[in-house]
Amino acid sequence: xxxKTEPIIYDFIIVGQGIAGSIMTHxxxxxxxxxxxxxxxNPNSASNIASGVVNPITGRxxxxxWIIDEVLPFAKTVYKNLEKQLQVRFFYEEDxxxxxxxxxxxxxxxxxxxxxEYENYLGNIVSGLGxxxxxxxxAGIIKQGCWMDVPVFIKxxxxxxxxxxxxxxxxxxxDELNVADKIQYKNVVADKIIFCEGYKAYQNPYFDFIPFAxxxxxxxxxxxxxxxxEKIINKNIFILPKQDDLYSVGSTFIWDDFEETVTGNGRKExxxxxxxxxxxxxxxxxxxxxxxxxxxxxxxxxxxxxxYPNLFIFNGLGTxxxxxxxxxxxxxxxxxxxxTDIMSEVSLNRFLKRNIKSSNSI
Numbered sequence: 001x002x003x004k005t006e007p008i009i010y011d012f013i014i015v016g017q018g019i020a021g022s023i024m025t026h027x028x029x030x031x032x033x034x035x036x037x038x039x040x041x042n043p044n045s046a047s048n049i050a051s052g053v054v055n056p057i058t059g060r061x062x063x064x065x066w067i068i069d070e071v072l073p074f075a076k077t078v079y080k081n082l083e084k085q086l087q088v089r090f091f092y093e094e095d096x097x098x099x100x101x102x103x104x105x106x107x108x109x110x111x112x113x114x115x116x117e118y119e120n121y122l123g124n125i126v127s128g129l130g131x132x133x134x135x136x137x138x139a140g141i142i143k144q145g146c147w148m149d150v151p152v153f154i155k156x157x158x159x160x161x162x163x164x165x166x167x168x169x170x171x172x173x174x175d176e177l178n179v180a181d182k183i184q185y186k187n188v189v190a191d192k193i194i195f196c197e198g199y200k201a202y203q204n205p206y207f208d209f210i211p212f213a214x215x216x217x218x219x220x221x222x223x224x225x226x227x228x229x230e231k232i233i234n235k236n237i238f239i240l241p242k243q244d245d246l247y248s249v250g251s252t253f254i255w256d257d258f259e260e261t262v263t264g265n266g267r268k269e270x271x272x273x274x275x276x277x278x279x280x281x282x283x284x285x286x287x288x289x290x291x292x293x294x295x296x297x298x299x300x301x302x303x304x305x306x307x308y309p310n311l312f313i314f315n316g317l318g319t320x321x322x323x324x325x326x327x328x329x330x331x332x333x334x335x336x337x338x339x340t341d342i343m344s345e346v347s348l349n350r351f352l353k354r355n356i357k358s359s360n361s362i
Contacts, residue, residue, distance in 0.1 A: 010036045019153070027333050038168045040170050076146065082153070126141065133233065177193075197315065199293040210295075216253075217290060217291075227278060246285070
């Protein structure tokens with residue numbers, strides 16, 4: 001898109017076209033808002049390397065993910081509608097098989113399976129997953145699992161934005177951003193701006209008081225003709241079957257490395273875990289690394305800047321972007337349109353009592 005010399009008026013500027021920025025834009029366009037997305041494509045962004053697996057049951061104690069009862073049905077509906085709109089397949093509903101590490105795991109599963117809170121998520125226990133999968137204690141079937149081919153969605157939605165003249169392909173230069181009664185960027189004027197920058201939000205001077213807890217993740221693609229597995233498997237890491245005997249395998253959590261590059265340590269961590277429950281040869285054909293935009297309290301961060309009421313952030317989705325992005329995009333839309341309060345658990349305001357040092361913050 002080439003900008004004209006005279007001012008161009010928009011309702012919203014969205015900074016970033018990851019899953020948060022894309023879904024937020026989708027909801028705004030449904031409200032007939034005029035939206036400009038500013039994004040310089042990054043193949044190593046968290047959205048572009050994400051496995052996209054949504055597991056409604058997490059952790060060793062096998063508990064439901066936060067507000068999964070609300071977010072998952074809504075996300076499924078949104079993605080199915082987007083597939084129709086974009087005429088691209090990227091969303092798949094599949095059970096997930098959790099391999100148990102002990103008889104105690106199976107006992108916990110059976111106990112929770114009879115709990116009405118879990119009956120829609122915990123299925124039967126199976127004794128085996130094929131001759132090349134090691135599962136001596138069996139595996140539990142997690143119902144309502146799904147996965148999204150996030151890079152396919154991001155690419156398709158980017159093409160949609162280009163076709164509708166809604167995309168400015170560059171990195172936003174914050175020195176050229178003027179925040180006042182209106183938002184002005186170069187010759188673009190907008191009522192509001194929403195930063196959906198992913199992990200790069202920690203470098204945003206307007207939000208430097210937010211305590212991000214960024215987590216690097218590495219992921220492998222392996223080729224294994226003899227594995228013959230068609231199930232999503234989870235045991236500390238996941239195996240996601242793709243076509244042509246390819247499988248996505250991951251991922252790691254690294255808290256002190258913010259380089260978007262693969263490492264030998266990350267590769268070793270994944271393969272060490274993988275080798276504990278498969279017993280056939282494989283070849284690594286691709287390695288990826290990206291930085292997750294996570295928060296200290298593992299909750300998204302949404303809301304207006306304390307000094308600039310037309311400057312917003314929508315970030316911190318961490319590993320839950322696929323499940324949370326639709327629900328909280330609608331949540332922010334309701335805030336704009338219906339003047340509803342932002343949920344306290346995700347509100348930016350939860351950080352304002354901290355010691356804010358930057359002069360740009362407030």
